[in-house]
Amino acid sequence: MRRAVLFDLDGVLVDSRSAQLGTLAGFATSALGRRITVADLPAAAATTPREQVLAGLGLRGAINEDSWDAATATASLHTEVFAFVVDTLTALRAAGVGTGIVTLRSRRRVGWLLAPDILEMLDTVVCFEDAAPKPAPDGLLLALGQLGVAPRDAVFVGDMDVDVHAARAAGVTAVGAGWGFAGPAALTLAGADLVLPHPAELADVLLLLVGAERSRQESQRS
Template identity: 70%
Template sequence: MKGAVLFDLDGVLVDSRHAQLATLAGFATSALGHRVTITDLPSEAATTPREQVLAELGYAGVISQDGWDAATATASLTADVFPFVADTLAALRAADVGTGLVTLRSRQRVGWLLPPAVLDLIDVVVCYEDAVPKPAPDGLLLALDKLGVAPTSAVFVGDMESDMHAAQAAGATPIGAGWGFSSPTALTRAGASVVLPQTAHLADALLSLISLE
């Protein structure tokens, strides 16, 4: 295996911004007992911890796992895999480059967002329950260990500042997903070596970055 490309899930492989906001609004509606819409959410709700968002809406209780799962499962129906994802993963596999997913989602929720055809193209999946969450490097290091690839031969594509910090801590190259939740400026400030645009030629760009390592 010539190297590895690790990916975050939300905002990178899956266009889930609306789904995340809908989850927050749906849970808040149930928990608060009155209608909460996406437009009622704080402006940075998509990149703010859910506890903080809910507190700003007036909910300070414990987040019920069953209630959150119900809201998530329904909202996930609005999420779509980005159109370039399957071709990118297939091209990386054809080039003998390992692929991994490192996400804060649980394994159950990954299956709600990614169809089997896409999951089959990912060599290693590391979820919330498998390792200390990002920005800790544990999940990335676990994925690379399973792939048998050194961090110096890997890149991590993410769209959050915590993704960039996790990559740096793991010794992998942090790559910003310019189509994701955070702005290119925020990703660069957080340490991204480069911020890539959404493109059908993403695999070529990633392969060129690995070859530079």
């Protein structure tokens, strides 16, 4: 039986809070023609739709995506994956568990956040342009279809309420990443099946959830 663990990207695998805030401030500075710093952004800017944040700063209308790309690329230069990511993906793949990400990022921007060696550890990457965005379940179902995994045999790890709602709509076990943007309380309220406040022993937890821990232990004994 094939199993899979899917992840959101920002806040779950990538520590991108500073980059997201830097993108907003850099784009606003360029568009408004005056200096906007991260301190000028509202407290919830990292979890608020960008259009709403920019409108609050006085910028209304369509966003120039080329300018947004430039701000994103610059702000993402020093963004790194969390320390647990390589070991977790390695353990999942060693146990025969499929891995992937389902993100609201465009495919182009994913490559700015993940190094090639990390991307090579993922069996599938579903981006904004591939399916209807979360909370719709389309992206999760597309990823599972590509992996040949039934929803009941999959877990989705996300850090926002839309991630939880998408997982539940897809029939996938929803794991809340409490170390991410929204925090444990919001993920519990959204209805996550399990909320982890930190990623300690994440691989072991995920293997248990997809029923692969026994297979890994048997493999280690043989």
